[in-house]
Amino acid sequence: MTTIRVPATSANLGPGFDSIGLALDLYLTVTIAEARSDWFIEHEMGAEVPSDKHNLIIKTALALIPDLEPHHLIMRSEIPLARGLGSSSSAIIAGIALADQLGDLDLTQYDMLQMAVKLEGHPDNVAPAIYGGFVTATYDDVEADAISAPFPAARALTFIPDTELLTSASRAVLPKQMPLRAAVATSSAANVLVAAVLRGDLELAGRMMERDQFHETYREKLVPHLEQIRDCARDHGACGTYLSGAGPTVISMVPTVEADEILEELEKLPLNGRWLNLAIAPAGLAIEK
Ligand SMILES: Nc1ncnc2c1ncn2[C@@H]1O[C@H](COP(=O)(O)OP(=O)(O)OP(=O)(O)O)[C@@H](O)[C@H]1O
Ligand SMILES: N[C@@H](CCO)C(=O)O
Numbered sequence: 001m002t003t004i005r006v007p008a009t010s011a012n013l014g015p016g017f018d019s020i021g022l023a024l025d026l027y028l029t030v031t032i033a034e035a036r037s038d039w040f041i042e043h044e045m046g047a048e049v050p051s052d053k054h055n056l057i058i059k060t061a062l063a064l065i066p067d068l069e070p071h072h073l074i075m076r077s078e079i080p081l082a083r084g085l086g087s088s089s090s091a092i093i094a095g096i097a098l099a100d101q102l103g104d105l106d107l108t109q110y111d112m113l114q115m116a117v118k119l120e121g122h123p124d125n126v127a128p129a130i131y132g133g134f135v136t137a138t139y140d141d142v143e144a145d146a147i148s149a150p151f152p153a154a155r156a157l158t159f160i161p162d163t164e165l166l167t168s169a170s171r172a173v174l175p176k177q178m179p180l181r182a183a184v185a186t187s188s189a190a191n192v193l194v195a196a197v198l199r200g201d202l203e204l205a206g207r208m209m210e211r212d213q214f215h216e217t218y219r220e221k222l223v224p225h226l227e228q229i230r231d232c233a234r235d236h237g238a239c240g241t242y243l244s245g246a247g248p249t250v251i252s253m254v255p256t257v258e259a260d261e262i263l264e265e266l267e268k269l270p271l272n273g274r275w276l277n278l279a280i281a282p283a284g285l286a287i288e289k
Helices: 056-064 089-101 107-119 121-133 169-172 179-199 202-209 216-222 224-236 257-266
Strands: 001-011 022-037 040-042 071-077 134-139 144-149 155-161 240-243 250-256 275-277 286-288
Touching: 001 121, 022 089, 022 121, 022 155, 022 179, 022 275, 056 071, 056 169, 071 089, 071 275, 089 107, 089 121, 107 121, 107 144, 107 169, 121 134, 121 144, 155 224, 169 216, 179 202, 202 240, 202 250, 202 286, 216 224, 216 240, 224 240, 224 250, 224 257, 250 257, 257 275
Parallel strands: 040 071
Antiparallel strands: 001 022, 001 286, 022 071, 022 134, 134 144, 155 250, 155 275, 240 250
């Protein structure tokens, strides 16, 4: 049997709004079982996630090949839904990989990126799910380009609130325009962030992660725990704290050797949710046969 494995992703990293993302060591797996007369996807994600052809993974595959032969699929996911960890991107990439496997499309990573970005709308979650590691990406509504690079040794201390926040709701609070001064300050911080990552300078990269004015400024009211976590993390030696994707998950990037100690302090905050101590996933989409 063939198994498709896709990592979770964390988009934006502060000022890299819609253009920077990371793959994280949490996975969605989809095993392709026997052919049958209609689509069935077996999972334990609850009634809100369809088990038939309306499931996002199957819908994505059928968007590529409408007459794809139905199969029994077995899905397992460690990626929580609508929390800012790229669950929809992982499902879209799994759907593209499903069509690729069953339809013998022989797609390259670049082909998959073009398809995924058209479905998702922005590249910062789908690109790291395909390529792994630290990814910068751009999309002009015609073509997407992405570059993946290793991330410096670090742990992502990840707070996942109990409540969902849909990307659509979190994008609805963003303005249509913003002052040029704020745009220059934020895009220059994003540039330095990328250069710092490429140099392996986690401390500088982390400082730049806290210089966003593209989206966190407007989303703060939806995620009051962001400031609380940022203050506590900073006091205890974290390099930088940002809203993961559209939220509500918040990530503090910390040096590997200090991770356990900082996490112990963060866990004392009176917040409703759970903490994970995650590694950066160096690889993206994988097919196991
Ligand atoms: N494995 C899956 N199977 C089917 N549908 C899924 C799956 N994972 C996610 N989805 C769909 O995607 C929706 C969540 O998408 P949304 O873009 O709001 O959040 P996210 O992708 O988790 O976060 P972000 O894009 O901010 O990182 C879910 O409510 C569900 O409809
Ligand atoms: N860059 C996107 C990620 C969520 O898909 C956002 O912040 O809305």
